[in-house]
Amino acid sequence: MSDQQLEKLVEVKDLRISAYNDEKEEIQIVKGVTFDIYKGQVVALIGESGSGKTTISLASLSYTKPGLEFTGGEVLLNGEDVLTAPPDRQREIRGANVAYLAQSAAATFNPAITIGEQVTESAVLHGILTQEEATKRATELYHALELPNPDRIGIRYPHQVSGGQLQRLMAAMALCGKPDLMVLDEPTTALDVTTQIEVLKAFKKVIREENSAAIYVTHDLAVVAQIADHIVVLYGGEIMEQGSADQIINNPTHAYTRRLMDAVRPKPVAGLGTAVGEEHDREVPAVSVDNMTAGYGGIVNGEPAITILRDVSVDVKNAHVVGVIGESGCGKSTLARVMAGILPQARGTVKLEDQELEGSLNDRKLEELQKIQFVFQMADTALNPKQTISQILGRPLEFYHGLKGKEKHAKVTEILQMVELPPEFASRYPMELSGGQKQRINMARSLAANPEVLLCDEVTSALDSIVGANVIKLLTALRDKTGVSFVFISHDLSTVASFADEIVVLYAGRVVEQGPTDEVLEPPFHPYTRLLISSVPELRIGWLEDTMQKREMAVGIAKGVEITAVGCPFYNRCPMGIEGTCDQQSPPIRELEGGHQISCHLTIEDLKDAEKHTQQILHGYEKLEDASLKPHG
Amino acid sequence: MSESENQNGNQNEEVGQEVIEQLDKFDELPDAPPKRKLKLSWIGKISTAIVVFWVVIAAIGPFIAPFHEMDMDGDDSFLDAHSNEYGTFYLGTDYLGRDTFSRIIWGARMTIGISLASTILAYLIGITLGIAAAVKGGWVDMGISRVNDAILALPSIMLGLIAIAAFGSSIPILVIIAGIIYASSVFRIARALGLDIMVQDYVEAAKVRGEGLWWIIKSEVLPNAAMPLATDFGLRLVFVVLFISSLSFLGLGVQPPQADWGSMVRENLAGLTYNSWAAVWPAFAIATFTIAINLIVDDISAKSGGSLAKKMV
Numbered sequence: 001m002s003d004q005q006l007e008k009l010v011e012v013k014d015l016r017i018s019a020y021n022d023e024k025e026e027i028q029i030v031k032g033v034t035f036d037i038y039k040g041q042v043v044a045l046i047g048e049s050g051s052g053k054t055t056i057s058l059a060s061l062s063y064t065k066p067g068l069e070f071t072g073g074e075v076l077l078n079g080e081d082v083l084t085a086p087p088d089r090q091r092e093i094r095g096a097n098v099a100y101l102a103q104s105a106a107a108t109f110n111p112a113i114t115i116g117e118q119v120t121e122s123a124v125l126h127g128i129l130t131q132e133e134a135t136k137r138a139t140e141l142y143h144a145l146e147l148p149n150p151d152r153i154g155i156r157y158p159h160q161v162s163g164g165q166l167q168r169l170m171a172a173m174a175l176c177g178k179p180d181l182m183v184l185d186e187p188t189t190a191l192d193v194t195t196q197i198e199v200l201k202a203f204k205k206v207i208r209e210e211n212s213a214a215i216y217v218t219h220d221l222a223v224v225a226q227i228a229d230h231i232v233v234l235y236g237g238e239i240m241e242q243g244s245a246d247q248i249i250n251n252p253t254h255a256y257t258r259r260l261m262d263a264v265r266p267k268p269v270a271g272l273g274t275a276v277g278e279e280h281d282r283e284v285p286a287v288s289v290d291n292m293t294a295g296y297g298g299i300v301n302g303e304p305a306i307t308i309l310r311d312v313s314v315d316v317k318n319a320h321v322v323g324v325i326g327e328s329g330c331g332k333s334t335l336a337r338v339m340a341g342i343l344p345q346a347r348g349t350v351k352l353e354d355q356e357l358e359g360s361l362n363d364r365k366l367e368e369l370q371k372i373q374f375v376f377q378m379a380d381t382a383l384n385p386k387q388t389i390s391q392i393l394g395r396p397l398e399f400y401h402g403l404k405g406k407e408k409h410a411k412v413t414e415i416l417q418m419v420e421l422p423p424e425f426a427s428r429y430p431m432e433l434s435g436g437q438k439q440r441i442n443m444a445r446s447l448a449a450n451p452e453v454l455l456c457d458e459v460t461s462a463l464d465s466i467v468g469a470n471v472i473k474l475l476t477a478l479r480d481k482t483g484v485s486f487v488f489i490s491h492d493l494s495t496v497a498s499f500a501d502e503i504v505v506l507y508a509g510r511v512v513e514q515g516p517t518d519e520v521l522e523p524p525f526h527p528y529t530r531l532l533i534s535s536v537p538e539l540r541i542g543w544l545e546d547t548m549q550k551r552e553m554a555v556g557i558a559k560g561v562e563i564t565a566v567g568c569p570f571y572n573r574c575p576m577g578i579e580g581t582c583d584q585q586s587p588p589i590r591e592l593e594g595g596h597q598i599s600c601h602l603t604i605e606d607l608k609d610a611e612k613h614t615q616q617i618l619h620g621y622e623k624l625e626d627a628s629l630k631p632h633g
Numbered sequence: 634m635s636e637s638e639n640q641n642g643n644q645n646e647e648v649g650q651e652v653i654e655q656l657d658k659f660d661e662l663p664d665a666p667p668k669r670k671l672k673l674s675w676i677g678k679i680s681t682a683i684v685v686f687w688v689v690i691a692a693i694g695p696f697i698a699p700f701h702e703m704d705m706d707g708d709d710s711f712l713d714a715h716s717n718e719y720g721t722f723y724l725g726t727d728y729l730g731r732d733t734f735s736r737i738i739w740g741a742r743m744t745i746g747i748s749l750a751s752t753i754l755a756y757l758i759g760i761t762l763g764i765a766a767a768v769k770g771g772w773v774d775m776g777i778s779r780v781n782d783a784i785l786a787l788p789s790i791m792l793g794l795i796a797i798a799a800f801g802s803s804i805p806i807l808v809i810i811a812g813i814i815y816a817s818s819v820f821r822i823a824r825a826l827g828l829d830i831m832v833q834d835y836v837e838a839a840k841v842r843g844e845g846l847w848w849i850i851k852s853e854v855l856p857n858a859a860m861p862l863a864t865d866f867g868l869r870l871v872f873v874v875l876f877i878s879s880l881s882f883l884g885l886g887v888q889p890p891q892a893d894w895g896s897m898v899r900e901n902l903a904g905l906t907y908n909s910w911a912a913v914w915p916a917f918a919i920a921t922f923t924i925a926i927n928l929i930v931d932d933i934s935a936k937s938g939g940s941l942a943k944k945m946v
Contacts, residue, residue: 341841342837342840361840361841364843366843369841369842369843370843373841376834376838378834382835382838383835384857387856399842399844449842
C-alpha cells in the first residue's frame with residue numbers, strides 16, 4: 001500500500017489448529033498456514049465455508065471456537081507470540097490490539113444500550129482513552145464513516161438505524177481503541193448490493209485514513225478485489241495460493257482460484273439467460289396477479305394497516321422463470337406468500353390458469369394447492385429434523401397423489417435422481433446432509449407435488465457461490481424437463497439475470513419495471529434498476545472507485561427506502577426526480593416493445609438519454625445534500 | 634469463455650488439480666456423519682444405576698422383602714439392627730416395631746408408583762392442552778392459559794391441602810390432585826415448545842401443502858417436542874415425589890399402615906431423640922432417587938449442548 005512503512009505487523013507461521021472427535025482422533029482444521037500482514041495492509045482470506053478462514057482469522061486474537069485447539073505454529077503480533085501469551089495478556093490484546101467485527105451487526109449490538117456507549121466501551125475498558133476522549137474519537141469516526149447525523153447518532157439505540165449503518169457503526173466500535181489489526185468476518189455478506197457498496201466504501205476510506213491493518217474474511221472474490229492488498233486463497237485448511245491482489249485477480253495460477261473466479265457472479269447484462277423453447281407455450285399465464293395490494297394488520301376498505309405491496313400486477317407464463325428482484329423489505333417474499341395463499345391479499349385477484357383463487361389457502365382446493373408450491377428460503381428450517389428424506393419426499397406424493405408403499409418408494413428414488421442426489425439419501429435425516437443437498441431436498445419436496453408453478457424464495461442466498469451456481473444449473477434443467485414455471489425471488493440480480501426469462505423489479509412494494517430479462521437489463525432503465533445494476537461488484541480492481549464517481553450512485557446509496565402512499569416511492573433516491581410531479585403523483589406505466597414496462601414519470605426518451613439529465617441531477621443532488629445535513633427540526 | 638482464458642487454464646492445469654477432483658467427488662456423495670449416540674458421564678451412569686435399582690425394587694419389592702409392611706415382629710420400637718426368631722432387622726425397627734428395611738422396600742412401590750402415575754397424568758393433560766393452545770391460539774389459548782396461571786399462582790402444597798380437605802385422602806385422589814397441579818407446569822412447557830415449533834418453516838410448509846391440523850400436530854409438532862418433554866419428565870417426577878412425600882409427611886398423603894417414604898419420615902421423627910435412624914433411611918431413599926434423576930437430566934442436557942436445559946428453565 002504505502003511505501004514508507006513496510007513493517008511486519010503480524011506473522012502467522014505454520015499455524016495448525018485441530019479438533020478432536022468423540023473417539024479422540026485428531027482432525028486437522030488448519031494445516032500449516034503461513035502468511036504475513038504488514039502495517040496498513042488489508043489481507044483477505046478467501047475460501048468456501050469449511051476452508052478454515054474464520055478459524056485462522058480468530059487465531060490472531062488467540063481465540064479458537066470451543067472444541068478446537070492450537071496444535072502448532074505461532075502467530076506473532078509485533079513480534080509477540082499471542083498463542084502462548086498468558087490469559088491476562090491475551091485479554092489485553094483482544095479489543096486493544098486486535099479488534100473483531102462479526103458478520104451480523106444486528107446480533108452484535110445490545111439493543112438496550114445506546115450506540116455511543118457500546119462503540120466507546122472497549123476503548124475505555126482497556127484504559128486506552130477516557131470516556132470523553134473516546135466519545136470524541138467515536139464522533140470523528142462517525143464522520144469518517146459518513147454516517148448520517150454523525151454528532152447525534154451516538155445517542156441513538158441500535159434499532160433506530162439501518163442495517164448498513166449498524167455495520168459501519170461496528171467498524172467504529174472496532175476502531176475506537178485504535179487497534180493495530182482489525183478482523184472483519186464477512187462484514188458485507190448479508191447486505192443488499194446497494195448497502196454493501198456504501199459499507200465497502202466507508203470501510204476502505206476509514207482503513208486508509210487510520211492506516212490500520214485488517215484481515216478481511218469472505219468468500220466473495222469481487223468484494224475482495226475492491227478492498228484487499230494481499231489475498232490468501234484457502235481450501236480445506238491449506239493455502240492454495242497467495243499473492244498481491246493484482247496478481248491473484250488478474251493472473252491466478254492455481255486451479256482452485258480459477259474455480260472460485262468462475263463462480264463469481266457475472267455482471268448482470270442482457271443475453272445471459274437461455275430462452276425457453278416454444279413447446280411449453282400456452283395462451284393463459286400459469287399464474288397471474290392483478291392489481292393486488294397486500295400487507296399486514298386489519299383491512300379497512302381494501303387498505304391493510306401496514307401496506308407491503310401496492311397495485312402489483314404480474315403474469316407468470318407457462319414454463320417461464322420470472323425473477324423478482326429488489327432490496328430487503330421491498331415485498332418480494334410477500335408477493336410469493338400472496339400467490340401461495342399464506343397471506344391473503346387485501347385487494348386485487350390471484351388467478352391460476354384463468355381460475356380465480358381464494359385469498360387464503362384454507363379456502364383453496366387441494367388441486368389448486370398442489371399446482372402452486374412454495375420453496376422456503378432456509379432449507380435448514382424448512383425440513384423437519386425428525387423425518388427422514390424418504391418421509392419428507394414421500395408425504396406430498398401420498399397427500400396429493402395417493403401413492404403408497406412400493407410405488408411411493410420408487411417415485412422418491414426418481415425424484416432424488418431428478419435433483420441429482422443418490423437414492424441412498426432416502427434413509428438419511430436432514431442433519432446428515434450438506435447445505436446444498438438440503439436445499440435440493442427442499443426443492444425436491446415441492447417438485448414431488450408435481451406443481452405447475454414453483455415459488456422459490458431466495459433459495460440460493462444461504463449457499464456458497466459454487467453450491468448456489470450448481471443449484472441454479474439444476475433449476476434450469478428442471479424447467480426444461482418438466483415445464484414448471486418458476487417465480488424466482490432473489491436480491492441478487494446476477495443470479496436472476498442468468499436464470500430468469502422475465503424480471504420484475506420491486507421497490508418499496510411497487511413494480512417499478514418488468515419485462516423480458518434482455519429488455520430489462522438493457523437501456524432504457526428505470527433509475528432504480530440502473531442503481532441496482534451498477535451496484536453489483538465486478539471482479540476488477542478499482543471498480544469501487546469508478547462506480548462512486550457516478551453521481552447517481554452517490555444519490556442512490558446515500559438515502560434509505562421510504563415507503564410512501566403518494567407519488568413515486570423512489571423519488572427521494574432518484575437522481576432524475578421532478579419536484580412537484582414525482583413526489584405528488586403515482587408514476588404512469590410506460591409500455592415498451594416486448595411487454596417491457598417501466599413505471600416512471602420520465603418519458604422513454606428521457607430515460608434512454610439518461611446522460612442528458614446528469615446536469616439536472618447535480619443540481620438536485622446538491623439540494624438534497626444540504627437538506628440531509630441539517631438535523632431535523 | 635474467451636480463448637485467452639482457456640489457454641491460461643491449460644497452462645495451469647497441473648496446479649491444484651487434485652483439489653478440484655476432491656471437490657467434484659465431494660459434490661457427488663459425501664459420507665453420512667456417524668450417528669450421534671448419547672453417552673453419559675460416569676456420574677450419569679451411576680445415577681442411572683440408582684434409578685434402575687429403585688424402579689426394580691418398586692416392581693419386585695413385596696417378593697423380596699423379609700417382612701410384610703405391616704408385620705410388627707420387632708422386639709421393640711426404635712431398635713438398632715438386630716435379629717430375633719422371626720428374622721433379621723437390617724436397619725432396625727420403627728416406632729411400632731416394624732422392620733424399617735422391609736418398609737422402605739414396600740414404600741418404594743407406593744412412592745414411585747403414585748409419583749409415576751401422577752406425572753403421566755400431568756403429562757397427558759399438560760401436553761394435550763399445551764399443544765392445543767399453541768396450535769389454536771386466540772381465545773382457546775387465552776382461556777386455557779389464564780386458568781393455568783390461576784393454578785400456578787397458588788402454592789402447590791396449599792392447593793393439595795385444600796383438595797384433600799374437600800375430597801379426603803385416598804390413592805386415586807392423590808394421583809389426580811398431583812396430576813392436575815403438575816399439569817400446569819407441563820402445560821407451560823408444552824405450549825412454549827408448541828409455539829416455537831408452529832412458526833418453523835417446516836410447519837408452514839405443511840400448512841401450504843394443505844395438511845390438516847391433526848397431521849401437523851402428529852407428524853411435525855410432537856416428534857420435535859418429544860425430546861425436551863422427555864427430559865422434563867424426569868424433573869417433573871422428582872417434584873411429584875417430593876410433593877407426595879410432603880403430603881405424607883403432613884399426614885395427608887398415603888395413610889397408615891401403608892408404607893410410603895414420606896410418611897415413614899414423619900412417623901419416625903420422634904425416634905430421632907432416641908438416637909434411632911428410622912426416620913433417616915426413608916429420607917435417604919427419597920434423596921438418592923430424586924438426586925439421581927436430576928443428575929441424569931443434567932447430563933442429557935449438557936450432552937445436547939445445553940439447549941434443552943435452556944428450555945427447561
